[in-house]
Amino acid sequence: MIASSQIKNKNIQMEIEIISFGQIAEFIEHQKIDISGITDTETFKQYIENQFPALKGMKYKLALNKNIVQENTAIKNPATIAIMPPFSGG
Amino acid sequence: MSAERYNRQLILKGFGEEAQQQLLKAKVLVIGAGGLGCPALQYLAAAGIGHIGIVDDDTISLSNLHRQILFTTADIGKLKVEVAAKRLQEMNTQIGIIRHPIRLQQNNILDIISRYDYILDGTDNFESRYLINDACALLNKPLIFAAVAGFEGQLAIFNVPDHLTPSTNYRDLFPIPPDKGEIPNCAENGVIGVLPGIIGSMAAAEIIKLVAKIGQPLTNKILNYNLLTQEQYTINISNGSDYTLPRTVDEFLNMEYQDTSEGPQGYVEIDASELVKLQQTESTILIDVRERHEVPLLDKQIYTQVPMSEFSAFLSKEFYQKHVVLICQHGIRSVAAAEALQEKYGAAKKIYSLKGGIVKWRDHFLRS
Structure with a gap:
């Protein structure tokens, strides 16, 4: 009974999986967040920069469900957001 | 063409004689004979790419050897382009190797890349990467972008349209370069030798796929590779609108690629x-x-x-x-x-x- 009610809850909440690369992965671990207030990529950006202020001064690009985010995009449940910095090494 | 040299790929189902002829006709420019460039050059030369250009103005140092596998201890102090060209020519005597022992700059890059069909960026700094990106976008040259940081790599193909997306370029991902010091490079942060080996080999594979028209190259996609987990994460790139790309040679020559800090340095x-x-x-x-x-x-x-x-x-x-x-x-x-x-x-x-x-x-x- 408990298990099924948890599953129901999960379905109601907004679940976002966060993946990050390079330097950013050093301070943003692979994680899932349950935040119902985040409905688009712009609010996600504000949320994640508040949670991890180090991100504010960095160049990075977001990808929502493996597509690069070029403008504010609605986030539908469930979603995966990748945070990617530029690499230059050779 | 020596059928025996290329026998194993000539008999390969899905490759064969026609693909081999395409490789022999292709002209590929590899920019940077470093950790990425060395393995890429070896496989491109071995596979029979007919004309390979190498750009690098640097000499070999001891700390290069753990990842720049074309070079030996006896080569320290010599020009990378010279040593690489010699080794590659010894390995495959049937192809042409062109040496460019120079640093690419705004005033010479267009002339050089215009002579080639495919460009591989294996450089190690953002200044060069934006210069190469803009030059390739201007001349509409397929650009294979390869880069590493820490234990991770990135690989992408730019300036090649596919059935879904018009061609994309690096500025669709990162419209402007990071500030100096924002992203440490290999000299600053270190790199494990095998990582550029893997990414450089993957870059060579993408060029071979493009030339031979086989498989699904990473066109309008960027692959993120993690050596520690062996995970790959591929992202689709679309066109951004928040940047300016030089559209003419004059515009290109007037771009600012060097460090943007102006005025007399105060430190x-x-x-x-x-x-x-x-x-x-x-x-x-x-x-x-x-x-x-x-x-x-x-x-x-x-x-x-x-x-x-x-x-x-x-x-x-x-x-x-x-x-x-x-x-x-x-x-x-x-x-x-x-x-x-x-x-x-x-x-x-x-x-x-x-x-x-x-x-x-x-x-x-x-x-x-």
């Missing part, structure tokens, strides 16, 4: 003897801007630790010392820190950066 680059003098000067603070895990560790009684990742917090605080000496591994990040302090304090403080960093003055730091 001073010093050597180890000047460092010693300053150490004995009153009201001096010595700041180590490397991250906390970096070695060699310096005496914290003498060197205050302010890693670059914490530098903006440090800038919001005040300190009393009048002389500020900044130190890092190679003297690159310390320049970025010096510029930031200079901007804040102007003439109120004297700012110094140790040129060449701890690596250059290793003896001094190991003694003290």
Whole structure:
């Protein structure tokens, strides 16, 4: 009974999986967040920069469900957001 | 064409004679004969790419050898382009190798890349990467982008349209270059030799796929590779609208690719003897801007630790010392820190950066 009610809850909440690369992965671990207030990529950006202020001064690009985010995009449940910095090494 | 040399790929189902002829006709330019360029060059030459150009103005040093596998200890001090061209020619006598022992700049890059069909960017700095991106976009040259950082790599193909998306370029991902010191490079941060080996080999595979028209190349996609987990994460790239790309040769020549900080530099680059003098000067603070895990560790009684990742917090605080000496591994990040302090304090403080960093003055730091 408990298990099924948890599953129901999960379905109601907004679940976002966060993946990050390079330097950013050093301070943003692979994680899932349950935040119902985040409905688009712009609010996600504000949320994640508040949670991890180090991100504010960095160049990075977001990808929502493996597509690069070029403008504010609605986030539908469930979603995966990748945070990617530029690499230059050779 | 020697059928025997290429026998194993001639008999390969889905490759064969026709694909081999395409390789022999292709002209590929590899920019940077380093960790990415070496393995890419070896496989491109071995596979029978008919014309291979190599651009690099650097000479071989001992610390290159753990990842730049075309070179031997006896090659130290020689031009990378010369040694690479010689080895590759010995390996495959049937192809043409063209040497470009120069540094690509705004005034020579268009001429050079216009002679080739495919360009591989295996350089090690953002200045070159944006220059190459814009030049390839202007001339509509397929660009294979390969880069590494830490234990991860990135690989993408630009300027090649597919059935879903018009062609994309690097600025669709990152419209403007990061600030100096924002992203450490390999010299600053280190790299495990096999990583550029893998990414460079993957880059060669993408070129072979493009030329032979087989499989699904990473067109309008960027692959993120993690060596520690063996995970790959591929992202679709679409066109952004928040950047300007030079559309004509004149516009290209007027772009600013060098470090954008303007005006006379207000900080001073010093050597180890000047460092010693300053150490004995009153009201001096010595700041180590490397991250906390970096070695060699310096005496914290003498060197205050302010890693670059914490530098903006440090800038919001005040300190009393009048002389500020900044130190890092190679003297690159310390320049970025010096510029930031200079901007804040102007003439109120004297700012110094140790040129060449701890690596250059290793003896001094190991003694003290």
